[in-house]
Amino acid sequence: MNMTDRLNPLLVKDVRSRMRGGRSFLMLSFFLLFAGGISYLVYQSTASISSYDFAIVSSGRIGQSVLAALLVTSHILVLLIVPLLTLNAVSGEVERKTYDMLLATPLSPRQIVDGKIGGALAFAALLLFGVLPLVSIASFFGGFTLADFGNGVLVLLMTVICVALLGLAASALFRRTALAVLVTYGIILSLTLVHMFVVVSGASLLNPNHAPPAWWFIFNPVVAQLNSIGVIHDKAMLLAGGRPVWYGYMLFALALSLLSYIVAWRAVRQRQRWHFGRRDWLVVVVALLILVVAGALFAVSGSGQANATSPAMAKPTPVPMYYAKPMPTALPGHGTGAGTSAAVTPLPLPTLQP
Amino acid sequence: MSDSVLQVRHLTKHYGKIKALEQLDLDLPRGSVFGLVGPNGAGKTTALRIIAGVLEPDAGEIMIDGRLLDGDHTYWAAKIGYMPDFFGVYPDLMAWEYLDFFARTYRLPAVQRARRIDELLELVDLTEKKYTFVQALSRGMQQRLCLARALVHDPELLLLDEPASGLDPRARVAFRTLVKRLQQLGKTIFVSSHILLELAEICDQVAILEKGELKAAGTMAEIEPQLTKQHRTLRVRSLDELSSLQAFLVQQDGVLSVRQDGDCLEIDFGGDEAAIATLLQRVVAAGFRLLSFHEISSNLEDLYLQLTKGETQ
Numbered sequence: 001m002n003m004t005d006r007l008n009p010l011l012v013k014d015v016r017s018r019m020r021g022g023r024s025f026l027m028l029s030f031f032l033l034f035a036g037g038i039s040y041l042v043y044q045s046t047a048s049i050s051s052y053d054f055a056i057v058s059s060g061r062i063g064q065s066v067l068a069a070l071l072v073t074s075h076i077l078v079l080l081i082v083p084l085l086t087l088n089a090v091s092g093e094v095e096r097k098t099y100d101m102l103l104a105t106p107l108s109p110r111q112i113v114d115g116k117i118g119g120a121l122a123f124a125a126l127l128l129f130g131v132l133p134l135v136s137i138a139s140f141f142g143g144f145t146l147a148d149f150g151n152g153v154l155v156l157l158m159t160v161i162c163v164a165l166l167g168l169a170a171s172a173l174f175r176r177t178a179l180a181v182l183v184t185y186g187i188i189l190s191l192t193l194v195h196m197f198v199v200v201s202g203a204s205l206l207n208p209n210h211a212p213p214a215w216w217f218i219f220n221p222v223v224a225q226l227n228s229i230g231v232i233h234d235k236a237m238l239l240a241g242g243r244p245v246w247y248g249y250m251l252f253a254l255a256l257s258l259l260s261y262i263v264a265w266r267a268v269r270q271r272q273r274w275h276f277g278r279r280d281w282l283v284v285v286v287a288l289l290i291l292v293v294a295g296a297l298f299a300v301s302g303s304g305q306a307n308a309t310s311p312a313m314a315k316p317t318p319v320p321m322y323y324a325k326p327m328p329t330a331l332p333g334h335g336t337g338a339g340t341s342a343a344v345t346p347l348p349l350p351t352l353q354p
Numbered sequence: 355m356s357d358s359v360l361q362v363r364h365l366t367k368h369y370g371k372i373k374a375l376e377q378l379d380l381d382l383p384r385g386s387v388f389g390l391v392g393p394n395g396a397g398k399t400t401a402l403r404i405i406a407g408v409l410e411p412d413a414g415e416i417m418i419d420g421r422l423l424d425g426d427h428t429y430w431a432a433k434i435g436y437m438p439d440f441f442g443v444y445p446d447l448m449a450w451e452y453l454d455f456f457a458r459t460y461r462l463p464a465v466q467r468a469r470r471i472d473e474l475l476e477l478v479d480l481t482e483k484k485y486t487f488v489q490a491l492s493r494g495m496q497q498r499l500c501l502a503r504a505l506v507h508d509p510e511l512l513l514l515d516e517p518a519s520g521l522d523p524r525a526r527v528a529f530r531t532l533v534k535r536l537q538q539l540g541k542t543i544f545v546s547s548h549i550l551l552e553l554a555e556i557c558d559q560v561a562i563l564e565k566g567e568l569k570a571a572g573t574m575a576e577i578e579p580q581l582t583k584q585h586r587t588l589r590v591r592s593l594d595e596l597s598s599l600q601a602f603l604v605q606q607d608g609v610l611s612v613r614q615d616g617d618c619l620e621i622d623f624g625g626d627e628a629a630i631a632t633l634l635q636r637v638v639a640a641g642f643r644l645l646s647f648h649e650i651s652s653n654l655e656d657l658y659l660q661l662t663k664g665e666t667q
């Protein structure tokens with residue numbers, strides 16, 4: 001009995017072939033160089049600004065900035081790179097004329113989807129593991145807790161899974177890589193850049209004196225990433241019941257992932273693509289159950305914190321952070337002009353004040 | 355009824371206005387080599403893909419060992435080994451890994467898998483290429499590798515779509531030997547080709563397909579009269595102006611076309627011998643002075659070529 005016998009054959013094949021191509025090595029190097037490079041630049045600039053302040057304050061600030069830079073850069077790279085791992089998963093096989101042979105094997109549609117997504121996630125995990133040592137460097141400076149870091153990684157992983165599934169669904173649905181690329185990156189762009197533009201312009205159109213409602217931000221992975229590590233978590237970033245925006249993002253991304261999974265699972269077939277048999281409904285029910293459980297967790301998370309303080313704020317900060325100067329945020333047009341806008345109420349003061 | 359492995363009934367598949375398959379009926383006797391022959395676009399690939407379970411027909415039934423092709427994909431996959439006409443290989447895999455992947459999908463345990471891979475590489479004469487990357491194999495070698503992969507789970511029925519198309523003459527001979535060997539092992543083999551003669555040597559039965567319709571089917575001995583009934587060539591010499599005779603001939607029953615060939619006319623004719631006699635009577639009665647009127651015996655391939663003009667729909 002071989003150890004790998006139980007594994008999905010597609011996963012084994014994927015790992016075997018993917019690790020060989022020079023492309024993977026390039027991707028890995030690029031990812032690390034980019035994430036590391038940006039973080040270094042952020043470190044440099046924060047360190048030079050902070051040198052006017054107390055050493056202890058600037059240390060925490062540097063740590064948080066470097067962590068934010070690392071995670072946000074990784075996040076953006078994930079949004080760009082991870083879809084590439086699945087975008088040709090089915091369409092590429094159709095184009096390379098291997099798909100008929102794959103379909104003629106006993107692999108079920110779910111095994112095909114699981115194998116393809118498994119292979120992609122395995123490689124994505126490799127990319128992200130490379131970033132870990134850099135995080136440990138950021139932790140030298142302090143400024144964030146293990147929980148901050150954990151939350152940040154959670155958001156990042158959710159995005160990885162979500163965009164990998166999104167790419168796979170598009171690939172299986174359209175059967176043409178070019179079209180799948182267009183649609184997938186179209187959606188990703190809509191959730192990030194287009195989203196920011198719409199939120200900013202929409203907010204000023206609707207009600208120039210108020211910040212947009214917090215739930216507008218739950219669709220944006222980059223905002224969620226920053227929010228999760230406590231970089232932007234002012235009052236405007238709290239959902240009803242004091243839940244931070246990134247909780248909402250997790251729920252949204254989970255829903256999108258489940259939807260993509262189901263689309264992919266149907267679309268990989270050649271026959272009876274949209275015909276749901278009795279056992280097929282089970283998959284749908286399980287997906288809905290997962291969503292319901294996640295929704296319940298979300299609901300529970302808000303109870304008892306109705307006074308609009310996020311958990312991130314309630315906890316003590318190990319190294320004092322410099323709150324009086326707001327961190328540069330990824331929200332252009334928001335957070336500027338403090339005093340005129342109700343949304344940018346200064347943050348509740350941390351345990352230690354400068 | 356003889357023991358059929360595969361039964362196809364009223365199989366129909368249209369792509370918009372194109373009738374890729376129209377009411378196709380086939381019976382493959384167990385242990386036979388069955389040839390499906392037809393020109394480009396005849397519907398061979400369509401038929402094989404449907405039978406392999408990777409394409410949905412518009413109508414019709416397919417039964418393997420008396421069991422309908424329906425939801426039970428695992429059963430179907432275990433029975434059939436399918437080799438598509440155009441195939442690709444996964445890059446960055448070695449030949450043995452390529453086979454290993456497919457063997458894993460059939461849940462073959464590791465030890466058995468390793469043995470099977472060696473046997474198959476031996477069978478298709480690729481033992482030396484075991485550790486070669488598949489993209490570095492020649493097209494013919496890839497084709498043989500694909501055949502090996504179709505055999506990985508020891509299926510009862512093999513569907514081979516133009517398996518010999520990319521092979522050199524030596525490999526073609528080897529391939530024919532291989533088919534015979536597989537037949538001796540008890541497998542039923544369904545093989546498609548453009549070339550009737552290529553199949554004539556290895557097949558027990560053939561079916562001729564054109565524009566999705568079955569033109570003739572049976573053993574080679576049964577097919578030949580069927581073909582001649584549908585098509586023969588007559589050659590006529592006359593003292594009269596050939597163009598006027600040609601104009602007369604094209605209006606007669608059974609005459610498909612007439613062309614001038616030197617001082618003769620060649621008639622493509624569909625009909626039996628009585629019909630030929632009738633035609634001759636008419637020509638003479640119309641006052642044409644004939645020097646000769648006879649049928650050119652055509653070989654099987656000519657018959658087939660004329661029957662299937664390869665017109666596209």
Ligand SMILES: Nc1ncnc2c1ncn2[C@@H]1O[C@H](COP(=O)(O)OP(=O)(O)OP(=O)(O)O)[C@@H](O)[C@H]1O
Pocket residue numbers: 369372373374392393394395396397398399400401439548667
């Ligand atoms: N996916 C498709 N979409 C539209 N038409 C198709 C499709 N596949 C096949 N056809 C049409 O169906 C007909 C039969 O095609 P098929 O591939 O079965 O022929 P074939 O006998 O295998 O030909 P060849 O000898 O060239 O391989 C052709 O007219 C073809 O144009």
Ligand SMILES: [Mg+2]
Pocket residue numbers: 398399400439515
């Ligand atoms: Mg074909």
